[in-house]
Amino acid sequence: MKEPLIFDLSSPGRRACSLPAFDAPAKPLTELVPQDCLRQHDAELPEVSELDVVRHVTRLSQLNFSVDTHFYPLGSCTMKYNPKINDRIASLPGFANLHPYQPASTTQGALAAFDLLEQTLCQITGMDAFTLQPAAGAHGELTGLLLIRAYHTARGNPRRKVIVPDSAHGTNPSSAHLAGYDVVTVPSNKQGEVDIEKFRAVLDEEVAAVMLTNPSTHGVFETNILEVAAMAHKVGALLYYDGANLNALIGLARPGDMGFDVVHLNVHKTFSTPHGGGGPGAGPVGVKKALEPFLPTPRIVRNAADGTFFWNYARPQTIGKMRSFYGSTGILIRALTYILAHGSEGLRRVSEVAIINANYIKAKLKDLYDDPFPQACMHEIVFSGKRQKKQGSSARDIAKRLLDFGFHAPTIYFPMTVPEALMIEPTETESRETLDRFIAAMRQIAEEITTNAEMLHNAPFTMPVTRVDEVKAARELDVNFVKREP
C-alpha cells in the first residue's frame, strides 16, 4: 500500500502537539512587534495527529534498505554496522544537552572527550594535530585545502594547482576548485595506481597539493606512495590524504608515515557512525606540525597547571572557521566510543578482516566478472561489468537486480576509470555466511544475464516501486509539493 504524503493526511484543525498557555497577561502581538514584521497567513503546514505522524514515518521507514536490515556492499562508503552503544553514549544528557556557549567549567567532560578523540586520531593516522570541526569528508577536504593554501600563502605564494588522479572521488576536484585551485588530473597506470611518469610530467612548483587516497579508489595500495611523496615534497607541494579508504589501513599503515601532510577522515565510514540516509557524518582533519598554526579556531587546550581544558580562540594564523561552534559533537562522541571499544589491536583487526572479506569476494567472483587489477585488493574490489554489458546488461541492471536478492547495490560507475564499474566493499562487520549469499546472488545474476539479459532491464521486481523515472524527475521538476491535482 502506497503511503500518502503527509499533506494528504492533513485535515483542518487536527493537531499533534499542544503547547503550554502563556501564563502572564498577554498583550496583542502588535504591541510587541510592528504589524509589518508579522506573518499575515499561517504557513500551510499539515494538520495531523501524533499517530498520523508516527504511522506515516514508521511505514515509510520500512520502505528503506539500511544496514540494520540489509547488507550494503557499497564501495567507497564503508557501510559497516553502527553499534548501538554509540547512540546510547551520545544521547546522555551530559553530551546531548550542552549549549555550545556554556562556560568551559561546565563542559569539562565534553572537552576531555574531544581532546581524547584528537589524540587517538593522531595515533591512528600518524599526524600531529587534529581539528574536529569539519562536518563530512568533503568539508574536511575543503578545510584541508584551505589549510594548504594558508600554509603556502604564509610562505609567499599560495600556488595555483592541485593534482588529482583520474580515479579520485568527485569531491576532490570540487574541493580543490572551491579552494581556488586549478585541478590537474593525472591518469592511473594499469595496476590502478598513480602513473609515476605522468605524475612527474605535471608536477612543478605551482603545485600546491597532490590529493590521493590510499588504497586508491581502485581498491589497491599505492605501492609508490613513498616515491610520490618524496617527489611532491621536493617541489614544495603538500600531500593530501582522502581518508575515505582508511578502513583498509588502521593499524597496518599510517598516512602520516607515508608522507601525507594533511588528512581527512570520514567517521561515518571508518568509525561506524551511522549514515542516516545521507548524513550527518563528520570529517576531522589531521595535519603535520607545520600546518598546525592554520587549523580552524577554536582549539582545545589543556591547562598544564590544573589539568582543566579550555577553548583557545587566540590563533593569529588560523584559516578561521569552517562551521559554527566546534563540530558535530553527537557524531564525534559516537566515533570516540567506537575507538575506545577497539583499542589498537581491535582496530587493526578491523582492517585485516575488511581486507580478507574483500579478497574473498574477489576470489569467488573473478571468474565471472572482469577484474581489472589482478593484484590482491585491499578493503574493496572494483569489478568491471564489461562482459555483462556486451551480453546486454549494464552495471545499473546488475545493481538493480541485486536489490531483489535482498542486497543493496554496489557503488556503480565509480571510479570513472573503470568501465561499468561495480565497486564492492563488504566491510569487516559482515559474516562469511552473508558474503557467501551475496556471492551466490552475483553468480546467479551473471548466469541470468547469459540467458535473459532483457529481464534485468526491468529489475528490481520486489521493491516498493519499480525503476523510478529520473528523466521525468529532472525535466518536470517537482521538488516542493504544492497540491494534488484533483
Added chain:
Amino acid sequence: MKEPLIFDLSSPGRRACSLPAFDAPAKPLTELVPQDCLRQHDAELPEVSELDVVRHVTRLSQLNFSVDTHFYPLGSCTMKYNPKINDRIASLPGFANLHPYQPASTTQGALAAFDLLEQTLCQITGMDAFTLQPAAGAHGELTGLLLIRAYHTARGNPRRKVIVPDSAHGTNPSSAHLAGYDVVTVPSNKQGEVDIEKFRAVLDEEVAAVMLTNPSTHGVFETNILEVAAMAHKVGALLYYDGANLNALIGLARPGDMGFDVVHLNVHKTFSTPHGGGGPGAGPVGVKKALEPFLPTPRIVRNAADGTFFWNYARPQTIGKMRSFYGSTGILIRALTYILAHGSEGLRRVSEVAIINANYIKAKLKDLYDDPFPQACMHEIVFSGKRQKKQGSSARDIAKRLLDFGFHAPTIYFPMTVPEALMIEPTETESRETLDRFIAAMRQIAEEITTNAEMLHNAPFTMPVTRVDEVKAARELDVNFVKREP
C-alpha cells in the same frame, strides 16, 4: 525472504558482547563453589554477532502489525495510540534505575508518582482506594476476588459462588475459580444486558460477588446497573467491575457511583500503555472503603508531618501480596503521564470520541452485517457474521481478509453469546478518514462474499505467510527448537 531462526545464524566462536576481564587474581571456580554445583556443559545459546541480532530482530519486527503501523479495530482491547512521551518519562533514570529495596528517602519521586496515580484513579472510578500491584487485568480480577473473599471471611463466611454473565471474558470465570469460587453463569437478554429475572433467580446469600463489565462485552450500557447493584447488595454480595471497557465511560459515569465495590483497570487499554505483543500491562484494583484493610501490602502512606512518603507493611488484614515488590513501575508511570496529559475534560473527550467513532462504524455497516443489539453502542460494536456465514464465509475468513486491506482483524468469536461475532472497537485515536477506509474495506469484503465466498477461505494473500496450520502446531508440538532436520 524468510528470516531464519536465531539458531540458524549461529557459528562457533562468534560473539556479540564482550565483558570486562576480572581485575583481581582469579582462582579456579572450583575453589569458590564445589564442582557438583557447576554447570558441566555450556548452555547451547547461539553464537552470533551484534549485527546478526540487530538485523534479525529488526527484520522480524517488520513482519508484525502494530498500532504504530496499522489500525487495530480490536474489540475489548482498546488498541489506542501509545504516546511517545509516556516512554520518555518512564525511561528517565530517576524512574527506570531504582532498586525496589532502596530506602524511601531516595525514592520520594516514585512514591509521589504512585500516590498521585492512586488518587487520580480514585477520581476517575469513584472508588476510595487503589492498589497498583496487579500486573494485568486478569491479575487484577484475581486480586479483587481474593479481596472479596477476605472481606466475606472477615464477616464469617467466604461464601461459595460468583455470578458471571454469559458474555463475560474468559478471565472472569477463570479468576473466580482460582479464588475458590463456583461460577454461576447468568444469561443476557435480547438487549445484550444482564437478564434481570434470571439474575434474580441465581442470586442468594451464598453469592460472594457479581462480576460485570459496563458497557458489557456486547458494547452496550447495562441500563439496569443500579437495580442489579441494589439486588446484589441486598443479599450481601459485592459487585465487581471488570474495567476492560472503561474507555467508554471516563468522565461520563463511574463504576463507584454505579455501586461497584471492587474495580480493576487495564492501563494497557484505557490509559494507553503499549501492548508489547502481549504485555506487560498493569491492572490496578480499586475498592470501596470497607475493603481497604484487605488490600495487598505494602501501601503508600504520606507522613502528614513532613509530607514525605513511605511504604507501610503493617497491615494486619491484608490478603498479602500478588506479585513481588509494588507493581509494574515502568507501565504505571506511562499511565500517569497519560492521565496528566488529559485532565478531566480531556479524559471525558476520550470516551466521547470513542463512542462516536464506534457508532459511526455501526451506522455505516449495519446494513451489511447483522447488528444484534439495535440500541446505540458505546465504545465498541459487536456485529454477527451470520449472514456471511450462510453465504459461505466465517468470521475468521472476514478477519483474515481484512489483513489484506491493511487492517488488523476485529476480535472474533467473542463474546461467545453472539454467533460469528465480529467485535469492533475503533478507539478515539483513529481519525474519521481511517474509519472510512476501514468501513470501505468491510463493505468490499461483504460484497466479495456474495460473489466469491470461496476466495476468502484462502485469505490473507499479502501477509508474510498464508494461514498457519494451528492443528499441526498442536498435534506435532514443537515449542522448543532442538535442531534443524538436515
Added chain:
Amino acid sequence: MDYIPNTDADLSAMLREIGVASFDELVAAIPASLRKFKMELPAALSEPELQRELGAMASRNKPLDALTSFLGAGAYEHFIPSAIDALVSRGELYTAYTPYQAEASQGTLQLLYEYQSLICRLTGMDISNASLYDGGSAVGESAYLALNAHPKRNRIVVSSALHPEYRQILRTYTAGMDIEVVELPTRDGVTDLDALAAATNENTAAVLLQSPNFFGCIEPMQQAGELIKPKGAWFVAVVNPLSLGALRPPGEYGADLAIGEGQPLGIPVSYGGPYVGFLTSSKQLVHKVSGRIVGRSVDTEGREAFCLTLQAREQHIRREKATSNICTNQSLMALRACIFLALMGKRGIREIAELNLRRSHQAADAISRIPGFALKFPHAPFFNEFVVTCPAPAQTICDRLERDGILAGLPLGRFYAGMECDLLVCVTETKLTGDIERLAESLSRAASQKV
C-alpha cells in the same frame, strides 16, 4: 493535551451520519443520576509541561547510577546491552497486540518461540511458556499448576529460604483453596533436608526450593530431588536464570518445573517492574503449563510459520476450567530476555555468570576480613549474594553507608526474626574491585562509628 485526531467539525458530521442530534443521545442509556459527579484531576498538561513536571518528579529520586548499590534480593543490577533498548522500542514490537492473528504477527511469534527455546537451553528443561508476570507470581502459578496436575493432593511444601515475598504470594494465591502450605526450616543457610523428607508425603503436590536461595546459598538440589521423587510430588526449582551460565541447570537435577524471575536477563530494575516470570517444565506437564505457548508449524504453502498453540489450556477457551487466568502477560520483557540471551551467546552467558561468582567471592573475602563482620553461612556455596553478620544492627550499618552513597545490602531483620544483625549483600559483575574496596572501607568505618 490529547491524542484525538477528530475535530469538533469531524464529530458533528459523524453525529449527523449516525443520525443523532447530539452526543448525549448516544449515551441516553446512562442514568442521569450517574452523570452528576465531578472528577477532580490536575489540569491537563501539554507535552513540554509533562517533560518538565514529570522530569522534576523523576529527579526527586536517587537512581542507582548515582549510588553504589549492593542490593539484590530478587532484583539485580546487571549489564544491559544497548541493543536491547534499541530493538524493543521498535513500534512494530512495542505497540503490537497479542499475536492471535498469526499471519500478521510472525515477528512477535518467532521471537517468542526463540525465547522459549533459549530458556529451555538455559534451564535444561523441555518446555517453556512465553512468560508470566514476574518471579513472585510464577511461584503462585506453579502452585496452581502443581495442584491441577495432582488434583487429589493438597499440600505444598516450601523452603523458608524461598524469597519471603514469593512465599507471601504463594499463600495469597492459594487463599481460596483448601490446601496446606508447609514451610521448611534451614540449617547453615540451606533447606533442612531431614525436615523436607519428613514434610513431603503422598499428599504433597509440590515441593518448592529456590537455588541460589534467598540467602544466596546454593541448595543441594540433587539430594532434594532424590527425596522428593519417590513421593510423587512435583519438584519445583526456583532459579536465577543468569546463574545458570555457571551453575548446574534444573534439567540436570530432575526438576519437574523450573521457574523464576527473568529480570536479570536484560531488564532494568525499574523499581520492581515490569519484570518477567519464566516457567519451564518437563514434557510430561506440557498440557498443564499456564500462559501462552508459541509453536512452530507451517502455512498452507508449507513454509515455516509460527502460531500460539495449546490454547485449549487457556482461559479464553476453557474459562473456569483453565489452568490459569493469565491473559495479557509480559511478552516484551520476554523479548528483552530473548535478545539478552542471543547477545550473550554460549560463551557470554558463562562469562557473565562466572564474573558474578568471582566478584561476590572477592567481596565476601574482603568483608570477612573486616573486624566484627563475618559470613553468616561460611560453609554454604553461593553465587552472587551472601549474608554477612554485622557488629551492629544491619539497618544501622546501612543507614551509615547511605551517607557515603553506598547501599550496603538488605537488612534481613525485615523478613526473618532474629536476623537483625544480618545483611544480605549482592555483588554482580557491575561492581569492580574499587567498588568493593569502597564498600569494605565504608563498612569498617561504620562499625566503629558511634551512632
Added chain:
Amino acid sequence: MDYIPNTDADLSAMLREIGVASFDELVAAIPASLRKFKMELPAALSEPELQRELGAMASRNKPLDALTSFLGAGAYEHFIPSAIDALVSRGELYTAYTPYQAEASQGTLQLLYEYQSLICRLTGMDISNASLYDGGSAVGESAYLALNAHPKRNRIVVSSALHPEYRQILRTYTAGMDIEVVELPTRDGVTDLDALAAATNENTAAVLLQSPNFFGCIEPMQQAGELIKPKGAWFVAVVNPLSLGALRPPGEYGADLAIGEGQPLGIPVSYGGPYVGFLTSSKQLVHKVSGRIVGRSVDTEGREAFCLTLQAREQHIRREKATSNICTNQSLMALRACIFLALMGKRGIREIAELNLRRSHQAADAISRIPGFALKFPHAPFFNEFVVTCPAPAQTICDRLERDGILAGLPLGRFYAGMECDLLVCVTETKLTGDIERLAESLSRAASQKV
C-alpha cells in the same frame, strides 16, 4: 570489544579459499617500512566498561537540564516532541545510506521531499535543498552559489549583525577566491541601510542580512530588498526558521535565497552539532542550488515515486565544475526538522513562535525594570533574543549568575569591541514566568554585589 563476526577459524578458511598462506601476503604491497609504527591507544573496553567510563565523562558536564539557561546566539533550547527521537532512531532511517538507489530508499526520499516542501511553506520560497551541514556553512555555500550565479561579480556585502561565526566562515570559505567581503555597520541594532545602499553596486554578487539578527533585532528586510534588487545582487536572507511561525517569511519580502540554521526545529543543542543548514531559493536559481534535491516522479508503472534529481549540479557528476563539493549532508537532521514541522502543524508553529515572542518580551520588561540594566536597542523589534546593557562587565554578571545555576546569556564583548557591558539574552518557550523572575532577582543581586 569489536563488531567482527568472522572468527579466526572463518578467516583461515577464507584465506585458503583466496589462495594465500597468510594475511600478510594480501598486504605485501605495503612497504615494510610503513608497518613498523606503534599505535598508542587506550586499552579496548567492553560495553559495560564503555557505559561506565563514558558515562562518567558525560557526568563531568553540567547539562542544561541542571541549569536555567538564557543562552541562544545560534543554538536554541526548544521543546522537542518525544516522537522525534522515537522515529529517527529507527534503524531503517538511521542506518540507511544516501538514497542513490531510489527503489530501495523510498522512505528516506519521500521524507526528504516532504522536508523540502515543509521548509518551502515555512519560508515562502520556491525550492529547498535536502540539507546542508549547518547554519554557518550554509552562509559559506550561499556565497559560492551567489558567485557562481553571478560569475562576473566579486563583492559580497554582509551585515555586521550577521552571526560573527557565520561571517568568519564566509571569509574562510571564500579565502581562495578573488573576491571582496564588505561589512555593513549597524545603527540602533539593525543594519545601516544607507551603508547598504552605498556598498551594494553592480559588482555585488550578494547581500547577506540576518533577521532576527545576531542582536535579536528584526531587520527591515523589505526596505533592504528594495535597495538590493535594482543592483541585481542576490538578496540572501539568513533566518531563524522557528521565528517564521510568527514573522514575515522571506518569500514575501523578495529574498532570492533564504538560508539558516535548522537546529531550532527539533534538534538538540548537543554542544553545537550535528545541526542542519537549510537553503531555499526562488525558482530562478534552482540549477545553481547546492546539495541534494529530491524530486517527485513516477516508476515504470506510473506510480508516484521519488528520486534524487538535478544531480548534474553535483560533484560526483560535475567534479571541479560543481556548484558545491557537498556530498554527505545532514539528512537525518532534516528528517528531525520534517517531523518537528509535521507535529507542530499549521497552528502549532504559530503558537510556539508567539510564545517565544511573548516570553522574551516578558523577560525584557522584567530586566529593564532592574536598576542599572537597560535594553540596548529599545526601538528595534525582536523575536526571542535581545541585548541588555549591564551595570558591570557582562562577563562578571554571568559569572555571578552561574553560581545560582543560571546561564544569563552571552557577553557580547567576546565578538564586538566596545560591547563589554552588553549581554545577549535569549528567552524561548522553555522558560516560564518563574524562571524569568529568578533571572531578574539574580541579576539585581549580581548588580549590587562587590566582586
